[in-house]
Amino acid sequence: MAEPNVLNPHPPEFEQFLYASVGEDRNGYVVTVLSTFARLGLDPWKETAELVTLGHEAAQTRLASLLVQFQDVPTLASDHTRVARDLSQLLPDSQTSGALKRAAATVADGHTGTVQAIWVLLAIIFVLFQMLMLGGSGVGE
Template sequence: MAKSNVLNPHPPEFDRFLYAFVGEDRNGYAVTVLSTLARLGLDPWKETAELVTLGHDAARARLANLLARSRDVPALASDHGRIARNLSQLLPEGRTPGRAKQAASSEADSHLGTSGAIWAVLAIIFVLFQFLLVGGSGSGE
């Protein structure tokens, strides 16, 4: 079983790419690849895993397409191709497609397992609370 990091369950190989600066938004805030993908409604880690599984040229083309869809960062509107080319160099190499997919799916599975455990604990607390409320009034023997 792979070692999991509870504080950061995402593949660390993606960090250099995801936290790379892409430009400033219209409000002057720094925007990264991670925030750009999130603003597009995509899961940044899943999308990065998909990019890693593509060949270098296909990943660069897909990334350019995604960056062109971003309307928040003026620099991306005119220069998305060059920025995508530079960013694609930051994608991790040497990973097999299966390992990249496995990293993304195991990250998603860990979130599902954690949220399931949280819901189970909350359900138990709710049942105990209901038992105390109803059981405390008694039937009047």
Template sequence: MMAPPNVLNPNPPEFERFLYASVGLDRNGCIVTVLSTLARLGLDPWKETAELVTLGRDDARARLGTLLARFRDVPALASDYDEVAQDLSQLLPEGQTSGSLKRAASTVADGRPGTSGAIWTVLAIIFLMLLIFIVGGSGSGE
């Protein structure tokens, strides 16, 4: 049985265009992305994006504007957060157009763990067993 192609990255790829978009430059001149912004605000970027998708474009723009207004690491946002929120909301995938996107968004928003957690646990156990075997078998023996 083959694993689904998104086992190692359970997050919807449709979110990437939005999450990796720039919100502006920080005080050091570095580009700050939506993903970084949401994380710095203490939010799970994929979960928040999933919730924005399920809200619809206008409500998502309003919610995003509220979040950007709280974000202080990008000085230019102080005066332009509504315009930036408008531009960024256009990058959100349309939740109504794809049943699979809505399912993925609701799965992320609900915070239900996928099978990837179990897979990583099994891989970690295998790695530890292999490590114990290698270290335990490397003695000189008498």
């Protein structure tokens, strides 16, 4: 597995799970796991990372409890257990990849803030450089 990079800090192994359908909403639009988590007020990547670290059975139980709370897809009210079982099969196996387990733990622990701090620091340096360049052009006129 490739390590998450600066421009996309999320493990690519999460994509198959996050972009899977949980069903259609009342307007006939497909709702994904990513959208479901976001509508429940959860960080989709963090929640997925936590599901990966839980193991298959516990992840399926946790996912079922989240899906039963989600009211935007009417069919989930009666079918959340089957949907959770099917979706949990799409979660990457944390046992097969030490790198994935580390990435999941990093996302779950919220250490992606380091990358954001680097971008903020670079933005500050850029602004200071611009101020220096623009401020120096009017001197002596």
